Amino acid sequence: xxxxxxxxxxxxxxxxxxxxxxxxxxxxxxxxxxxxxxxxxxxxxxxxxxxxxxxxxxxxxxxxxxxxxxxxxxxxxxxxxxxxxxxxxxxxxxxxxxxxxxxxxxxxxxxxxxxxxxxxxxxxxxxxxxxxxxxxxxxxxxxxxxxxxxxxxxxxxxxxxxxxxxxxxxxxxxxxxxxxxxx
Amino acid sequence: xxxxxxxxxxxxxxxxxxxxxxxxxxxxxxxxxxxxxxxxxxxxxxxxxxxxxxxxxxxxxxxxxxxxxxxxxxxxxxxxxxxxxxxxxxxxxxxxxxxxxxxxxxxxxxxxxxxxxxxxxxxxxxxxxxxxxxxxxxxxxxxxxxxxxxxxxxxxxxxxxxxxxxxxxxxxxxxxxxxxxxxxxxxxxxxxxxxxxxxxxxxxxxxxxxxxxxxxxxxxxxxxxxxxxxxxxxxxxxxxxxxxxxxxxxxxxxxxxxxxxxxxxxxxxxxxxxxxxxxxxxxxxxxxxxxxxxxxxxxxxxxxxxxxxxxxxxxxxxxxxxxxxxxxxxxxxxxxxxxxxxxxxx
Ligand code: SF4
Numbered sequence: 001x002x003x004x005x006x007x008x009x010x011x012x013x014x015x016x017x018x019x020x021x022x023x024x025x026x027x028x029x030x031x032x033x034x035x036x037x038x039x040x041x042x043x044x045x046x047x048x049x050x051x052x053x054x055x056x057x058x059x060x061x062x063x064x065x066x067x068x069x070x071x072x073x074x075x076x077x078x079x080x081x082x083x084x085x086x087x088x089x090x091x092x093x094x095x096x097x098x099x100x101x102x103x104x105x106x107x108x109x110x111x112x113x114x115x116x117x118x119x120x121x122x123x124x125x126x127x128x129x130x131x132x133x134x135x136x137x138x139x140x141x142x143x144x145x146x147x148x149x150x151x152x153x154x155x156x157x158x159x160x161x162x163x164x165x166x167x168x169x170x171x172x173x174x175x176x177x178x179x180x181x182x183x
Numbered sequence: 184x185x186x187x188x189x190x191x192x193x194x195x196x197x198x199x200x201x202x203x204x205x206x207x208x209x210x211x212x213x214x215x216x217x218x219x220x221x222x223x224x225x226x227x228x229x230x231x232x233x234x235x236x237x238x239x240x241x242x243x244x245x246x247x248x249x250x251x252x253x254x255x256x257x258x259x260x261x262x263x264x265x266x267x268x269x270x271x272x273x274x275x276x277x278x279x280x281x282x283x284x285x286x287x288x289x290x291x292x293x294x295x296x297x298x299x300x301x302x303x304x305x306x307x308x309x310x311x312x313x314x315x316x317x318x319x320x321x322x323x324x325x326x327x328x329x330x331x332x333x334x335x336x337x338x339x340x341x342x343x344x345x346x347x348x349x350x351x352x353x354x355x356x357x358x359x360x361x362x363x364x365x366x367x368x369x370x371x372x373x374x375x376x377x378x379x380x381x382x383x384x385x386x387x388x389x390x391x392x393x394x395x396x397x398x399x400x401x402x403x404x405x406x407x408x409x410x411x412x413x414x415x416x417x418x419x420x421x422x423x424x425x426x427x428x429x430x431x432x433x434x435x436x437x438x439x440x441x442x443x444x445x446x447x448x449x450x451x452x453x454x455x456x457x458x459x460x461x462x463x464x465x466x467x468x469x470x471x472x473x474x475x476x477x478x479x480x481x482x483x484x485x486x487x488x489x490x491x492x493x494x495x496x497x498x499x500x501x502x503x504x505x506x507x508x509x510x511x512x513x514x515x516x517x518x519x520x521x522x523x524x525x526x527x528x529x
Contacts, residue, residue: 057242069428069435
């Protein structure tokens with residue numbers, strides 16, 4: 001039974017019931033602060049999304065924090081090389097929970113144009129759990145905004161995105177494994 | 184004698200309570216507590232309102248729309264932010280000086296809230312109308328340097344340390360021109376009492392008598408409250424987030440709240456010292472005049488902040504010591520001559 005059903009019918013129009021969980025989910029979903037980090041060409045589109053033509057701020061997501069301690073979302077925008085993975089993992093680990101990751105661009109989904117290169121990570125989910133995959137080379141700013149809105153939906157309705165949970169758990173284990181080995 | 188709306192409301196509340204409670208002492212005590220609660224509510228809500236206001240003003244200046252999806256006209260945006268910050272993980276890094284680190288965000292909020300006790304909001308409405316009002320106000324507000332340094336030092340991070348030291352350098356060196364510029368006002372008024380300063384402007388506002396002091400105050404107030412273009416404390420491109428680098432969630436939000444409380448307090452301070460405080464033409468109540476002027480000044484400060492790029496640390500310091508300080512001294516001298524000539528003419 002939902003909590004809404006307990007409210008007597010004569011009060012239905014005057015009382016708003018919610019669970020603390022739903023309230024916090026609403027807060028988290030509507031205030032995603034990205035970390036300002038960009039790796040390659042995709043980050044130009046990320047910057048563009050916050051500027052006046054596309055205006056990410058309408059959704060309240062424009063607060064690009066420069067410090068991982070105060071940000072919620074890591075947009076991995078650009079080609080990720082193996083040399084860059086340790087700093088990126090460190091940034092990810094410095095972020096406080098709950099934290100989210102968007103893999104932006106073909107490079108982060110499967111290596112993109114550099115899939116054959118020895119130095120490029122072919123798929124971000126090899127090193128960290130990814131919430132939203134955003135294809136394109138580069139994806140347009142509207143696409144990034146759409147990805148963030150998908151993330152919002154995912155935060156508010158985690159059950160709708162159940163399928164990807166296994167994959168995320170696998171990446172989480174891999175990440176823990178890599179950290180152990182690094183230590 | 185006093186006839187502001189707030190003053191009359193307070194008086195009638197007192198008269199209502201007196202027959203019920205009996206003792207005048209207890210009534211006064213209750214009134215004091217009510218005032219304290221109102222002041223704290225004012226500080227907290229101003230911070231909430233100005234986080235949204237800041238983002239809206241910034242958006243308009245950059246030809247954007249600004250937050251408009253969360254709640255009507257984006258009004259619930261800062262509520263969502265606060266809820267999120269409340270539920271974030273609380274990271275306490277290794278190797279920090281724990282007591283200093285935990286105390287810093289709390290201590291920074293105290294001077295920011297305490298200065299509100301010294302502002303004359305309306306005719307007769309001032310929480311503590313002491314005869315050294317202006318002096319006390321400057322003394323309290325300069326205490327906010329210490330928590331910045333504490334937080335920066337305790338964080339065990341080089342960026343935080345640099346940020347903390349920058350704060351000390353910039354705030355202490357701009358305190359001096361500010362105080363000397365305000366001396367001109369004190370000379371004309373002949374008193375440090377805040378209500379006397381407002382009353383002295385019943386004919387001419389001090390912005391017309393002391394234009395140089397107004398300019399100096401405008402610049403120094405921006406530096407003192409770490410507003411852009413002088414937000415060296417939090418220069419993102421150089422030192423990440425300055426003293427706040429290691430703070431997460433609610434602890435960081437306290438710094439943020441203090442910053443916006445300071446924004447409103449410099450708006451109110453400019454109004455009180457230069458724009459005639461709560462005084463204005465009769466067609467609007469005095470209380471309304473006060474808030475109109477204060478909010479206009481806040482918007483002016485935000486406008487300045489989003490128009491100019493961030494300055495460099497050494498330029499700020501040399502501008503303070505080499506330009507503003509001599510200018511303030513010249514202003515003092517001119518004011519002295521002015522008063523002398525004025526007396527001689529009479
Ligand atoms: S996906 Fe394309 S645009 Fe994005 S980083 Fe890779 S090569 Fe550049």
